[in-house]
Amino acid sequence: MSTGHGADSAPAPTGTTTENKKAGTFSSLKIRNYRLFASGQLVSNTGTWMQRIAQDWLVLSLTGSSTAVGITTALQFLPMLLFGLYGGVIADRYNKRKLLLITQAAMGLTGLALAALTLGGVVQVWHVYLMAFLLGMVTVVDNPTRQVFVSEMVGKDQMRNAVSLNAANFQSARLIGPAVAGVLITAVGSGWAFLLNGLSFVAPLAGLLLMRTSELHPVERAPRGKGQLREGLRYVAGRPDLIWPIVLVGFIGTFGFNFPIWLTAFVDDVFEGGAGTYGMLNTLMAVGSLIGALLAARRGVSRMRLTVFAALGFGLLEIAAALSPSLWVFAALMVPLGIFGLSFNVTANANVQTAVDETMRGRVMSLFVMVFVGGTPIGGPLVGWVTDTFGARIGFLSCGVISAGAAITVALILARVGNLRLRVDLRRGHQHVVFVPRERLTTAA
Incomplete structure (x- = not known):
């Protein structure tokens, strides 16, 4: 009879465990911490898609230029190209749940700031450029941290399933968000889409705070040091x-x-x-x-x-x-x-x-x-x-x-x-x- 300790300490061959082969489509949702995470992400992802549509429409209405829309998109992705690797160093070094509390709150604040400017009738195109760039800067840390935090919530055996469900989550929001944004923009304007996006980050923040830290899988962190x-x-x-x-x-x-x-x-x-x-x-x-x-x-x-x-x-x-x-x-x-x-x-x-x-x-x-x-x-x-x-x-x-x-x-x-x-x-x-x-x-x- 093998001991439980031995079974845990010996790494299974990647992708060949019996548990993985028998895993159902939604098997990782049986884990409470991941269920909280996925629920919060579905809400905030829907808000993010709403903001993407509203942001492009706002820039086009302010400038009449498709080039300006392209500049907005480029500013949002440029920080990842310039500083993306530094975000990975931060994700390896610090507590990932605490990092996500900071980044998700910051992303929510950018949506609320853009909502205030738009609903206040003072928004200019450079405001949108600035918020897009700031959102990109936060994403530099948020994206790799969210990617690697999955393993802490579900463990290695369920990681493939959880990564796939994260993608399904994002695509579900992609179906809902633009449709809601279209209705809001037509009915009451872009500002309300930004407001709802900002408020949508309450859901992932609540999910992170409600997690049982004792049920997270321990992951070794990289120590501080030069040349990482x-x-x-x-x-x-x-x-x-x-x-x-x-x-x-x-x-x-x-x-x-x-x-x-x-x-x-x-x-x-x-x-x-x-x-x-x-x-x-x-x-x-x-x-x-x-x-x-x-x-x-x-x-x-x-x-x-x-x-x-x-x-x-x-x-x-x-x-x-x-x-x-x-x-x-x-x-x-x-x-x-x-x-x-x-x-x-x-x-x-x-x-x-x-x-x-x-x-x-x-x-x-x-x-x-x-x-x-x-x-x-x-x-x-x-x-x-x-x-x-x-x-x-x-x-x-x-x-x-x-x-x-x-x-x-x-x-x-x-x-x-x-x-x-x-x-x-x-x-x-x-x-x-x-x-x-x-x-x-x-x-x-």
Whole structure:
């Protein structure tokens, strides 16, 4: 008979535990602390989506310029590109629950400040720019801290499920928030959307305060010291199983996820539609993303090959969408695009988190988020220029080719690093295409 201590101290192989294989779609919600966290995040995520829509509409109404809307978005993402790695150092060093109490309160205050300015009738575009930048600065710490706090709430066995449910949570809010914002903006103006967003952060703050700290899984913190940022970069650089998935995330985040650019261009220039068509396409993609997140949560087990396969499928679907002969074919492809895009993001996130040491998780995840989100200020203008110069189809097609090409390249590099070769087996009941160790092929020969 084995002792409980021995079972706890011996780390299980990643993604192979019996508990993971039998995990249900919502298994991590059985954990009280995570249930409180997820409930609060659903409320605040809905508020955040409301503010995104209201913020863009406000800037457009103040300036009449789409460029000004782009500047607002860039200012919100720029801090992650410039300072994202420092947020990971802070997340590794300090108590994550206390950090989240600070960051979530600060994010709520930015919404309330913008509400006061707008409802008071004194808001100017530079106010929106400033609030967007401040929100981005808070996100530098908030995002990696939220990512790594998941493991403290649910433990390693349930982390993949919880990461998937976080994504489902975000996509559910993406379906609700813009619809509510549209009603509010039309009925009473943008200021009330900002006010509700600011108040929505009461929910995650209450959830954090109500948590039972005794039920959190203990995680070793990184001690204070010099050179911790460089230490994190060296750690990733020395791990091919981390660096190449993060490189793939960077390529797809920078080039593959510029949907606002393509969707507006296709609706306006290719299909000659209006706001209703644009809203329909966004809704279909959000539905696909939600399905992808729930499928990932149900799966429980994911491997690196699934991440690469999802990236390849995502790129190929973008190519197919770029060549769509009609609006209805294009619209139909939005659902699988959402499924594959979200599956790629969730599996990459979970694989990286489970592969790193606890004291490095914040720094590694800050790098993950930085390359995924921080590429937007670089990729957005470049993709926009290609789309404006050569047309919507060429812009979408080129990014699909880049995404698929990056997936194939990373797959070949990981296979070479792992001393693997591609095997094709067309027999019924066998995996048709699979990477196997070179030695196995030699032995079989």
